[in-house]
Every structure is written in structure tokens, then in C-alpha cells.
Amino acid sequence: xxHRTQPIRPIHFILGGSxxxxxxxxxxxxxxxxxxxxxxxxxxxxxxxxAIRFTITQALASAVISVIxxxxxxxxxxxxxxxxxxxxxxxxxxxxxxxxxxxxxGILAVWGRSGYISDFIANFGLGPLNIxxxxxxxxxxxxxxxxxxxxxxxxxxxxxxVEHFRLAAQLGMHTTDITRHLERPMLRAVIPGVxxxxxxxxxxxxxxxxxxxxxxxxxxxxxxxxxxxxxDFDLAKASQLAMLxxxxxxxxxxxxxxxxxxxxxxxxLDRRAERWDARETRYRIVDxxxxxxxxxxxxxxxxxVFLRGIVPLFTLPAPVWVAAFNSVTVAVLSAVLSVCMSIAxxxxxxxxxxxxxxxxxxxEVVGFLTLxxxxxxxxxxxxxxxxPFVSPFAIALPITALVNAAMSLPFSLRVILPAMTxxxxxxxxxxxxxxxQTWGRFRLAIWPRLKRPVGFSAGLAAALSxxxxxxxxxxxxxxxxxxxxxxxRMMSTYQLGAAAGVALLLVTLSVALFWIFDQGGRLEHNxx
Amino acid sequence: xxxxxxxxxxSHGSFTLSANFKIEEGHKIALLGPSGGGKSTLLxxxxxxxxxxxxxILHNDTDITSMPPAQRPIALLFQDHNLFPHLSVEKNxxxxxxxxxxxxxxxxxxxxxxxxxxxxxxxGKKMPSELSGGQQQRVALARCLLRDRPVLCLDEPFxxxxxxxxxxxxxxxxxxVDGSKTTLLMVxxxxxxxxxxTDQTVLIADGVAHAPVDTAELLANPPIALARYxxx
Numbered sequence: 001x002x003h004r005t006q007p008i009r010p011i012h013f014i015l016g017g018s019x020x021x022x023x024x025x026x027x028x029x030x031x032x033x034x035x036x037x038x039x040x041x042x043x044x045x046x047x048x049x050x051a052i053r054f055t056i057t058q059a060l061a062s063a064v065i066s067v068i069x070x071x072x073x074x075x076x077x078x079x080x081x082x083x084x085x086x087x088x089x090x091x092x093x094x095x096x097x098x099x100x101x102x103x104x105x106g107i108l109a110v111w112g113r114s115g116y117i118s119d120f121i122a123n124f125g126l127g128p129l130n131i132x133x134x135x136x137x138x139x140x141x142x143x144x145x146x147x148x149x150x151x152x153x154x155x156x157x158x159x160x161x162v163e164h165f166r167l168a169a170q171l172g173m174h175t176t177d178i179t180r181h182l183e184r185p186m187l188r189a190v191i192p193g194v195x196x197x198x199x200x201x202x203x204x205x206x207x208x209x210x211x212x213x214x215x216x217x218x219x220x221x222x223x224x225x226x227x228x229x230x231x232d233f234d235l236a237k238a239s240q241l242a243m244l245x246x247x248x249x250x251x252x253x254x255x256x257x258x259x260x261x262x263x264x265x266x267x268x269l270d271r272r273a274e275r276w277d278a279r280e281t282r283y284r285i286v287d288x289x290x291x292x293x294x295x296x297x298x299x300x301x302x303x304x305v306f307l308r309g310i311v312p313l314f315t316l317p318a319p320v321w322v323a324a325f326n327s328v329t330v331a332v333l334s335a336v337l338s339v340c341m342s343i344a345x346x347x348x349x350x351x352x353x354x355x356x357x358x359x360x361x362x363x364e365v366v367g368f369l370t371l372x373x374x375x376x377x378x379x380x381x382x383x384x385x386x387x388p389f390v391s392p393f394a395i396a397l398p399i400t401a402l403v404n405a406a407m408s409l410p411f412s413l414r415v416i417l418p419a420m421t422x423x424x425x426x427x428x429x430x431x432x433x434x435x436x437q438t439w440g441r442f443r444l445a446i447w448p449r450l451k452r453p454v455g456f457s458a459g460l461a462a463a464l465s466x467x468x469x470x471x472x473x474x475x476x477x478x479x480x481x482x483x484x485x486x487x488x489r490m491m492s493t494y495q496l497g498a499a500a501g502v503a504l505l506l507v508t509l510s511v512a513l514f515w516i517f518d519q520g521g522r523l524e525h526n527x528x
Numbered sequence: 529x530x531x532x533x534x535x536x537x538x539s540h541g542s543f544t545l546s547a548n549f550k551i552e553e554g555h556k557i558a559l560l561g562p563s564g565g566g567k568s569t570l571l572x573x574x575x576x577x578x579x580x581x582x583x584x585i586l587h588n589d590t591d592i593t594s595m596p597p598a599q600r601p602i603a604l605l606f607q608d609h610n611l612f613p614h615l616s617v618e619k620n621x622x623x624x625x626x627x628x629x630x631x632x633x634x635x636x637x638x639x640x641x642x643x644x645x646x647x648x649x650x651x652g653k654k655m656p657s658e659l660s661g662g663q664q665q666r667v668a669l670a671r672c673l674l675r676d677r678p679v680l681c682l683d684e685p686f687x688x689x690x691x692x693x694x695x696x697x698x699x700x701x702x703x704x705v706d707g708s709k710t711t712l713l714m715v716x717x718x719x720x721x722x723x724x725x726t727d728q729t730v731l732i733a734d735g736v737a738h739a740p741v742d743t744a745e746l747l748a749n750p751p752i753a754l755a756r757y758x759x760x
Contacts, residue, residue, distance in 0.1 A: 167606070168627075169598060170575070170597045174627065177628060181612055
């Protein structure tokens with residue numbers, strides 16, 4: 001290892017360095033700008049404290065419930081083999097690219113005041129459900145995070161060596177023994193990371209709180225920031241809250257890095273160990289029941305959006321198509337930006353790692369900073385920085401693209417950095433020994449191993465951006481919209497049918513964008 | 529004691545392995561052949577981890593084709609992951625007596641005895657990660673000792689060890705099986721390992737597991753399939 005001589009060239013400094021600079025500007029720079037602007041005089045009001053309390057309690061509840069439901073679900077998927085298992089696992093990945101506002105619409109259709117369940121219990125003289133507030137926010141977060149937690153736990157299960165299950169079968173272990181010797185140690189290692197991740201996602205989620213929360217009792221910090229700017233134009237309040245949010249997210253993020261074991265996305269879900277112990281009837285019944293209930297909970301809202309949206313989809317008004325064009329443009333821009341930044345940063349990190357391991361590790365953590373910085377903190381900061389020069393409303397879409405790119409950076413970095421490290425490990429030295437340099441080296445030796453993960457992360461970034469309902473709510477003038485914003489506006493004026501039509505269009509475009517990028521990465525590499 | 533493979537056929541993806549022979553008590557038998565040839569697949573079927581598509585597996589006269597792994601007369605050592613990393617050496621061995629680890633004093637003594645027999649006395653409190661690869665496989669062997677099954681199957685558990693250490697382990701295995709009249713089935717792709725410890729060899733090549741023949745004779749006059757593998 002000592003003789004690795006691949007040098008850090010100026011290009012790595014320029015590209016990698018500017019990617020890092022941009023990232024630091026967006027995360028820490030925006031916070032600094034807020035700090036400078038704020039002139040904080042007042043301390044936190046009771047309303048602020050209520051927002052902090054609500055943010056933390058709803059996130060705690062969301063994380064606890066998601067994990068508790070995910071454990072038996074993942075266990076059932078890990079120890080059963082049945083037709084449709086693969087399908088369920090694939091759909092469990094879907095909420096990751098499912099726009100939050102679409103999910104909210106689906107949840108309203110099932111759990112809302114005039115949803116299926118309210119209609120049903122009305123037969124027994126029970127009043128309609130009230131989904132707004134704490135319960136609704138937690139319900140939506142649980143809806144989003146059960147699939148995520150389940151997938152991560154299924155990965156945990158498949159990380160247990162197959163030999164251990166065979167050993168258990170040889171030793172005649174019962175299901176309780178297997179739980180004790182195999183499953184519990186794995187869960188103890190995996191659950192803290194899953195819990196913290198869901199907690200973090202629930203603290204920083206905005207669209208759900210905007211649509212289902214609100215009012216003095218159910219306002220999250222993010223929502224309070226939005227309201228401070230949008231309604232009161234109180235920048236001091238906004239920056240104060242933004243820093244609070246950053247501190248909260250950074251603490252959770254740091255805890256995640258310290259406590260959680262590294263988790264891998266999109267791998268190893270198909271490896272399933274044969275389970276001789278779980279053939280007993282009672283375990284079959286338990287697993288079937290769990291999977292049925294969870295699948296109903298997850299798929300009913302989605303099905304209802306589809307059913308309600310299919311007719312309005314064909315009569316969408318013209319502004320929707322303009323919004324669709326905006327959304328796609330923003331999504332493609334932010335996907336390209338996110339991936340380019342990831343590649344530049346990865347190349348830089350890998351080269352620095354050869355000289356100074358700790359520096360590169362710090363840089364890697366910086367890459368994940370946007371997990372801690374919420375888009376609203378960034379948005380608010382950019383707002384403060386730009387509004388002396390240019391009306392923020394005029395540059396709403398570019399800013400949205402930029403913020404979305406930054407938000408998807410942790411995910412694309414997580415996929416691209418390991419892939420590039422592998423490519424460098426396997427082929428970098430070969431390329432060096434052949435005297436390949438700079439652009440040719442990248443194009444011929446590294447890129448062919450990189451394009452699949454790049455395609456995948458670009459697809460992910462595009463889909464995330466398509467569905468984002470965040471900064472755009474802050475900047476968009478009334479005549480400019482993206483699809484999620486349009487949906488939100490329709491929902492707040494109770495045009496639920498039209499909203500379902502837009503939702504269907506939005507989901508279709510998101511999936512299509514993801515698919516195109518992902519497939520693009522799989523195209524045969526043509527080297528001339 | 530005997531194990532009969534009655535016209536069995538096992539498929540693994542697009543690959544099928546067939547076998548039709550009898551394994552007699554007290555022999556030490558090598559399963560020899562190229563990697564990917566189906567050696568481990570055959571062991572998996574005998575141990576109950578894979579169900580054959582056709583045919584029956586008999587233990588004496590009892591059909592064990594669909595018997596769960598724990599009830600079969602077989603102890604199997606894998607190449608890797610034979611120990612649970614979060615349990616001490618003692619506890620890993622004790623699993624061979626009771627999966628719930630509630631042991632009587634007498635049983636605790638049995639565990640210590642097994643440790644002594646594999647040359648690891650006073651190491652019982654250690655965690656597997658504190659042991660070398662060879663020592664870890666000794667612990668796994670100690671557990672097989674406790675289970676006292678008539679057939680011991682080794683799925684290349686010593687493949688990662690150096691030549692001297694491997695001989696040492698094979699000596700230990702020979703000592704154990706000779707002392708208890710256990711039948712040994714050992715997967716290997718090294719003819720010298722087969723020669724060192726076994727008296728019979730099952731040649732596995734081209735989708736067929738051949739009936740066991742005398743190891744020395746087989747290696748002296750290898751049939752074409754074996755000669756191709758050996759490169760002679």
C-alpha cells in the first residue's frame with residue numbers, strides 16, 4: 001500500500017474542492033449567514049418550546065412504532081418463502097422515492113375525515129376520525145418508515161451467516177433458541193441505527209407536518225421556520241429556529257455515525273436462509289397475519305390514490321403541465337449536480353485517504369452534513385444571502401434544484417464513494433502500471449465500474465427532487481409551481497380529485513425518471 | 529451402521545448430481561473432485577440441508593430423506609462460521625448438549641473434558657474472536673465430540689490453514705473418529721489430504737458421485753475424470 005503513487009492532481013483539487021466548498025457554503029455557510037442576520041434578542045417563546053417538544057415527541061413515537069412493527073414484518077419476510085415475496089420487498093423500497101405529499105393524499109383517503117375507515121365506522125355510530133395533529137403526523141411517518149425499517153432489518157437477517165441457521169438446525173434449536181442466539185444479537189446491532197435514522201427523517205420531514213400538522217399543538221420546528229418567513233417575515237425568529245433545528249439534526253446525525261453500523265442500500269435482500277424451525281403452524285399463522293396487516297396498511301393508501309386519480313389524470317388543466325415541466329427540469333438539474341458533486345468529492349476523498357486517513361474521514365462526514373442540515377435551514381440561509389441582490393422569487397426554481405441536489409448528496413455519496421473505492425482498488429493500480437493518466441484513466445478504467453451506481457443514484461436524486469415539497473413552498477410566487485406544490489395547493493382548497501390526478505402524474509414521472517437514469521447506467525459501455 | 533444413497537438426484541441451479549452407493553461403518557471417506565463439482569451439495573443432502581429431487585437416503589433401514597437436520601445421525605463442520613461470535617468457547621460447545629445452555633454440573637464437566645480432548649483446556653472463557661482460525665475449528669470439533677453422532681462430515685473446515693496446522697487437525701480428527709468408531713466423510717480437493725487420513729474415496733466429477741473405492745488404489749490408477757483433475 002505504501003507505493004501507491006497516484007497523485008492528487010490540480011483537477012482533483014479544483015473539482016473536488018469546489019464541490020466541498022459549495023457543500024460547506026450550503027450547510028454551514030447558510031447557518032452563518034443566519035447567525036449574522038439574526039440579531040437575536042428575544043429568547044425562545046412558549047410557542048417555540050411547544051414546537052421543539054412536538055418535533056421530538058412525534059419523531060420518537062414514529063421511530064418506536066416503525067421499528068416495533070418492522071421487526072415481525074422483517075422476520076416474516078426473512079424466514080418465509082412465498083410467491084410475491086420479491087414483489088413485496090421491491091414495493092418496500094418504493095416509499096423512498098414516493099413523494100411525501102402523495103402519501104399524505106393516500107393516507108387521507110383511507111384515514112381521513114371522509115376516508116374509508118371513517119365511512120365504515122359511521123355504520124356503528126362512531127364519529128369520523130380526525131387525522132390532523134399528532135396522530136396524523138405520526139401515522140404518515142410510520143407509513144413512510146415501516147418499509148425502510150423493514151428493508152434494513154431484512155438485510156440484518158440476511159447478514160446472519162447461512163451456516164449459523166444450519167448449525168442451529170443441526171443442534172435442534174427451537175425458534176426461541178434461534179431468537180436468543182442468532183436474531184437478538186443481530187437486532188441489538190442493527191436497531192439503534194435504524195431507530196436513529198427514522199428519528200432523524202421524522203425530525204426533518206416537512207411536507208407531512210405542513211399537510212397534517214399545524215396549529216399551536218402540532219407545529220414542528222421546520223414548520224415554524226416556514227411560518228416565520230412566509231407569514232411574518234421574521235428572519236430573526238427563522239434563523240434562531242433554523243440553528244436549533246441544525247443542532248438537533250447534527251446531534252442525531254453524530255449519534256447515528258457513532259452508534260450505527262454502516263448500512264448498505266440495495267443489496268443482499270434475496271439471500272434467504274432456509275428455516276427448519278419456522279415450519280410449525282403457529283409461526284406460519286403469525287407471519288401470514290403480520291404480512292397481511294402491514295401490506296394492507298401500506299398498499300391501501302397507494303391503491304386509493306391510483307383509483308381516485310385515474311379519471312382526473314386525463315382532464316388535468318394546462319398549468320399542471322407547466323408545473324410538470326418545472327418539476328422535471330429541476331429534478332434533472334439536481335440529479336446531474338448531485339452526481340457530479342459526488343464523483344468529484346469521491347475522487348478527492350480517495351486520493352487524500354492515501355496520504356491522510358483522518359482528513360479523508362472528516363471529509364466523508366462533511367459529505368453527509370446535509371443529513372443534519374434540513375433543506376429549510378439551507379433554504380432560509382440562501383434566502384437571507386440572496387435577497388439583498390435579487391428577489392428570491394425570481395430564482396425559486398434554480399434554488400430548489402440546488403437545495404435538492406444537496407439533499408440527495410448523502411445518498412449518492414454513499415453509493416458512489418464505495419463503488420469508486422472498489423474500482424480504484426481493483427483496477428486503479430493496473431491502470432497506473434499501464435501508464436494510464438487523468439481523463440483516459442477515468443474514462444477507461446474507472447467509469448465503466450462507476451456508471452451503474454451513478455445511474456442508480458442519479459435516478460434516486462431525480463425522484464427525490466421530483467417529490468420534494470420543501471424550499472419551493474418558501475420561494476415560489478403564486479404563478480410558479482412544481483407538481484408537489486400544485487398538489488398541496490389543490491389539497492388546501494379541497495380539490496381532492498384533481499390532486500389525485502396530479503399525484504398520479506407525479507408518481508408516474510418520478511418512477512419514469514428513476515427508471516431512465518437507472519437503465520442508462522446499465523447500458524453497455526461503449527469505449528472507442 | 530450404514531448410510532445408503534438410493535439413486536438420489538440433487539439439483540443446484542442448472543447443475544444436477546446423482547449418487548447411488550452405500551457408506552459402511554467405520555470408514556474414513558474423502559469426497560474428492562474439482563470445486564463446483566457438487567461435493568458440498570452431496571454433504572448438504574446427507575445432512576438434511578438440501579432435499580434430493582429423486583431417490584431416498586437411508587440410515588440403516590430407516591428412510592431419513594425428509595428428516596429434519598437435528599434428528600439425523602450426523603454432525604457437520606462447515607468451512608466457516610461454525611461458532612457464534614457472541615458466545616464464549618464454553619457456551620459454543622455447550623450448545624451441543626442443550627440449545628438453551630442450561631447445564632448441570634455433570635454436563636459442565638463434559639464440556640471441560642471435550643475442551644481438553646481438543647487441546648484447549650483453560651480456554652473456555654475466551655470469545656471465538658480471541659482464538660486463531662485453527663483453534664476455532666478445534667472448538668467446533670469439540671462440539672461435534674459432545675454430539676456423538678455416528679457420522680462426522682467435514683466440509684473443508686481446514687482449507688484456510690497452513691500445511692503443518694492442517695496435518696495436526698487431521699491427526700486430531702483421526703484420533704477422534706478412531707476412538708469412537710465414527711464414520712468420517714470429508715470434502716477435499718487436495719489428493720494428499722485424502723491420502724493422509726482416509727481409506728476410501730468418493731470421486732465426484734461430471735455430475736456423478738461414484739461409489740467409494742480404496743484411496744491409495746484410486747490415486748495410483750486414476751480414472752480419466754480424476755486424472756484430468758489431478759493434471760497427471
